Amino acid sequence: MRRTVAVVGGGCSGVLVTRELLRCSDDEVVIVxxxxxxxxxxxxxxxxxxxxNSRAGAMSADPxxxxxxxxxxxxxxxxFRPRREYGRYLRTVLDEAVAANPGRTGVRRARATRIVPGAEGGTVVLDDGTAVHADHVVLATGGPSAARQRLEHPRYLDDPWxxxxxxxxxxxxxxxxxxTGLTxxxxxxxxxxxxxxTAPVVAVSRRGLLPLTxxxxxxxxxxxxxxDCATLRDVVRAVRSAAGEAGDxxxxxxxxxxYLDxxxxxxxxxxxxxFLRHLARAWECHRHRMAPEVAARVVALREAGLLEIRRGGVAAWPGLADYAAVVNCAGPGRLPGSAGPLVGGLLDAGLxxxxxxxxxxxxxPSGRVVAxxxxxxxxxxVIGPLRRGAQWETTAVPEIRAQARRLAADLQARPVPIAA
Incomplete structure (x- = not known):
């Protein structure tokens, strides 16, 4: 008997895990x-x-x-290729996987509002009044939303995308x-x-650090x-020593x-x-870097006075009324406050x-949600950025494609339900 796997989310994580599920099993996959x-x-x-923000050579969907x-x-x-192009690539990867496994993939063009897991599967409730019943559910919705800012401005834009x-x-x-990060x-x-x-774009953060190049x-x-690294101090010392020896x-x-996880x-x-309080922001600047052409554009904008980077607490920022808009470009917030409705519902229900x-x-360890x-x-x-905390390196394509393969293999190793 074939199982049905519901993949909630059709972005990068959803495409990569769907490809692996089709490749290594006979399961039917429904993308929501x-x-x-x-x-x-x-x-x-x-x-x-x-x-x-990564080179083309690191961005293959195929491990x-x-x-x-x-x-x-x-x-x-x-x-460093256009991001739009990479979106087209992911759609091609999905189309090829679907074509190679005919009759096994469905797409529900609706938003998941609730997940009800059970002993024999799970139900994904959709905003069109219908539901998807599946033997397994994979949450591939991306990470928490941006950290919310307590700012009062007539044109405060919480979602720049x-x-x-x-x-x-x-x-x-x-x-x-x-x-002042990549967003x-x-x-x-x-x-x-x-x-x-003609007027400047002013970016402000507590430390005023831009991504490096x-x-x-x-x-x-x-x-x-x-x-031989037993503590965080040992790791920092080893990294600094190796960087000095390498010259870069x-x-x-x-x-x-x-080795990061x-x-x-x-x-x-x-x-x-x-680490999170004192080193994480500096690490992110070194780890998630700008493409050279983007960095050159940033330099040109700063030299022309069209981009200013400032340091300080934005809650006490003076003269907010002088700005045409305030745009929230902060990084992901913390749960539960930055959970969307779907994840927030799981948390509220104790699921x-x-x-x-x-x-x-x-x-x-296998990526199953803990109640x-x-x-x-x-x-x-769960796959992708929502694993962060339990894992660290879980937001980029090489790590997510590896997660997708392991998840598909672990799921495949579980017993298939017997038809009544």
């Missing part, structure tokens, strides 16, 4: 997604000037074929961005793309010596990626908390619990 498949926040709302995206796009491995939300802002009045960079590029802006060509990864920190940061789980909760440090949901009573659901799984 109201928007464009393969889009999601990262690729669905991208404009022509938004490029990937067995690292050059798949490079061949599909005609890119050089070191290139909402269609058309940045259109029509006057070019002769400044715009305030809350945050703020994307928004600044959009607000200055037509060349008409990739080099034009990538050096081979060079992992630091981590075997980038290959050291890149070389650490295969192991390092994270080896830290005590206190050390994890210390899930907040994971370490509020960064995501609690999961068991409030501490028991893992046999048939409710």
């Amino acid at each position: 997604e109201p928007g464009e498949l393969g889009g999601g926040i990262a690729y669905g709302g991208a404009r022509p000037w938004h490029v990937l 067995d074929d690292p050059g798949h995206f490079v061949r599909w796009s005609g890119a050089a491995p070191a290139e 909402a269609p058309g939300v940045l259109d029509g802002l006057p070019a002769d009045r400044p715009v305030l961005l809350v945050g 703020a960079v994307d928004v600044a590029l959009t607000l200055t793309a037509d060349g008409r802006r 990739h080099t034009a060509e990538a050096a081979p990864p060079a992992a630091p010596a981590l075997d 920190w980038r290959p050291v940061v890149d070389g650490m990626r295969p 192991k390092l994270w789980t080896a830290l005590t909760p206190g050390e994890q908390d210390a 899930a619990r907040v994971g370490p440090h509020g960064l995501g949901l609690d999961i068991d 409030a009573d501490g028991r893992a659901h046999e048939r409710l799984w």
Whole structure:
């Protein structure tokens, strides 16, 4: 008897796990997604000037074929390709997997409002009044929403990726961005793309740190010596030493990626908390870097006085009324406060619990959701950014495609229900 697996979310995580489920099983897969498949926040709302923050050579959807995206796009491995193009690539990957496994994939163009897990499967309730009943449910909805800001402004824009939300802002009045990370960079590029802006875009954050920059060509990864590292202090010391020996920190940061989850789980909760309070922002600036062409544009905007980076607490920011708009570009917030309705419903019902440090949901080692009573659901799984906290490196394509393969294999190893 075939099982049915419901995949809630049709962005990158949803596409990658659907591909693996079709590849390694006879299961039927139902994707629940109201928007464009393969889009999601990262690729669905991208404009022509938004490029990937990783090189084309790292972006294959196939764990067995690292050059798949490079061949599909005609890119050089070191290139930073348009994000819109990557969304098209994900749709092609999904279309090819569906065509190779005819009759096994369905798509429900609706929004999931509630998940009701049970001993024999789960029900995904949709906003069109219908429901999907499945033997297993995979939550692939992306991470928590951006940290909410307590600001009063007549044009406070909480979601910079909402269609058309940045259109029509006057070019002769400044715009305030809350945050100085990659989202703020994307928004600044959009607000200055037509060349008409005369007033500055001002980005503010507590530390005022911008993402750092990739080099034009990538050096081979060079992992630091981590075997003798017993504490967070030891890890920091080893990384600094390796960066000094290499002459560049980038290959050291890149070389650490295969070990980050192991390092994270080896830290005590206190050390994890210390990292989040004191080192996480600096790490993100080094780990999630700007493409060289994006960094060059940022430099040009700053030199022209059209982009200002300021440091300080935005809650006490003076003169908010002088800005045409205030745009929330902060990073993901903490759960439960930044949970969307679907995840929030699971938490409120005790069907899930907040994971370490509020960064995501609690999961068991295979990625199954852990309920409030501490028991893992046999048939409710999560993939991608909502694993953060239990895992650390869980937001980029190489890690998510590996998660997708492991999840599909673990699910395949479970007994198939016997027909009555």
